[in-house]
Amino acid sequence: MSQPLDVLGGITAEQFLAEYWQKKPLLVRNALPEIAGLLEPHDVMELALDENVTARLIKQKDKDPNQWSVKSSPLIKADFQKMPKLWTLLVQAVDHYSFDLAELWKKFPFIPLWRRDDIMVSYAPKGGSVGKHFDFYDVFLVQGYGHRRWQLGQMCDADTDFVAGQPLKLLPDMEINFDEVLAPGDLLYVPPGLSHYGVAEDDCLTFSFGFRMPNVAEMMDRVSDKFADDQLLKNPLKDTLRDKISPIGQITQNELEYLKTELLAQLQNPAVLEDALMSLMSEAKYPENIPEAEAIGTGDLEEALDQGYSLMLEPASRLLYTEAEGELLFWANGEGICISEVFAPILKQLADGGSVLLDDNLYDPDILEDIVNLLNESILMLLPAEDEE
Numbered sequence: 001m002s003q004p005l006d007v008l009g010g011i012t013a014e015q016f017l018a019e020y021w022q023k024k025p026l027l028v029r030n031a032l033p034e035i036a037g038l039l040e041p042h043d044v045m046e047l048a049l050d051e052n053v054t055a056r057l058i059k060q061k062d063k064d065p066n067q068w069s070v071k072s073s074p075l076i077k078a079d080f081q082k083m084p085k086l087w088t089l090l091v092q093a094v095d096h097y098s099f100d101l102a103e104l105w106k107k108f109p110f111i112p113l114w115r116r117d118d119i120m121v122s123y124a125p126k127g128g129s130v131g132k133h134f135d136f137y138d139v140f141l142v143q144g145y146g147h148r149r150w151q152l153g154q155m156c157d158a159d160t161d162f163v164a165g166q167p168l169k170l171l172p173d174m175e176i177n178f179d180e181v182l183a184p185g186d187l188l189y190v191p192p193g194l195s196h197y198g199v200a201e202d203d204c205l206t207f208s209f210g211f212r213m214p215n216v217a218e219m220m221d222r223v224s225d226k227f228a229d230d231q232l233l234k235n236p237l238k239d240t241l242r243d244k245i246s247p248i249g250q251i252t253q254n255e256l257e258y259l260k261t262e263l264l265a266q267l268q269n270p271a272v273l274e275d276a277l278m279s280l281m282s283e284a285k286y287p288e289n290i291p292e293a294e295a296i297g298t299g300d301l302e303e304a305l306d307q308g309y310s311l312m313l314e315p316a317s318r319l320l321y322t323e324a325e326g327e328l329l330f331w332a333n334g335e336g337i338c339i340s341e342v343f344a345p346i347l348k349q350l351a352d353g354g355s356v357l358l359d360d361n362l363y364d365p366d367i368l369e370d371i372v373n374l375l376n377e378s379i380l381m382l383l384p385a386e387d388e389e
Contacts, residue, residue, distance in 0.1 A: 032104065095119040309382045
């Protein structure tokens with residue numbers, strides 16, 4: 001069994017997964033003290049004005065707080081003029097812009113990278129909120145600045161009714177079972193479907209560490225895309241059942257069974273299914289956040305050896321792998337990638353969240369070529385070693 005974790009209030013990851021994960025909430029005081037002061041409200045406001053950032057400005061009318069409006073990015077300074085008393089700013093994927101924030105994913109090593117969504121930051125002045133609602137994903141709400149009061153209620157599902165005529169999916173009421181104020185560093189885990197309502201007690205920033213599962217429709221779409229790219233599957237099937245006469249308007253049960261059997265046979269192809277699922281789960285959610293790399297060659301990389309650089313995963317990129325019978329296969333940003341066998345264990349270390357010192361131990365032509373390709377595709381990045389401290 002693993003060691004107790006401070007981020008989980010002193011319980012082990014196994015205990016958390018068995019008793020809380022997707023079952024019930026968990027409040028941990030001072031779980032992530034290092035997040036306090038990491039960002040301040042003006043940092044979030046400035047980031048929201050970046051044209052590449054995904055953000056939403058949510059307002060409640062002064063005369064009727066039950067009337068809401070939502071303005072999605074791109075946001076401009078004029079959007080923040082003549083503000084009502086109650087409003088909230090939501091900024092997505094802030095971990096792509098702050099290495100210090102991205103490092104805090106390591107506090108949740110018991111949930112794999114493929115389940116990560118992003119770290120969203122919510123900024124609100126006193127009284128600001130996004131209303132009573134629920135989500136279909138797991139989230140760790142961590143208070144980074146100021147204070148927010150959280151109320152938790154009943155479990156909801158796809159049949160739950162929402163308030164009509166509003167731009168947000170708001171719940172008409174909640175059965176309050178939990179009512180606590182979070183201070184900087186405090187953490188609240190909220191499982192999928194649990195209704196919750198957060199209201200700022202003062203100027204506050206709340207960080208939402210989101211973990212999301214794919215849905216069946218997304219997976220089917222990706223499998224369909226893979227089939228559509230296969231030229232062999234575009235050839236018509238053989239008409240092997242034309243052995244007796246039937247009415248011209250009828251498809252016989254034998255014919256239907258034949259067509260279904262041929263389709264299901266293709267759906268049983270494990271290579272196609274695995275490639276489809278891995279390409280889906282390795283897609284970057286915000287590809288516009290992936291920086292354009294400056295092209296380098298292996299010669300440039302050789303010169304950088306032993307100069308104090310480390311390799312790490314680009315925060316906006318996603319790198320995943322499978323391992324079967326000793327073979328490692330990798331996907332990054334929605335595509336399968338080919339690398340040399342000698343580089344595979346190193347890339348696995350990077351995919352698992354580690355960093356690798358760029359030194360003479362990597363002096364191998366195949367390894368250097370692999371690294372250059374991944375750097376040029378902004379899957380990996382170079383970071384001065386002192387920046388990791």
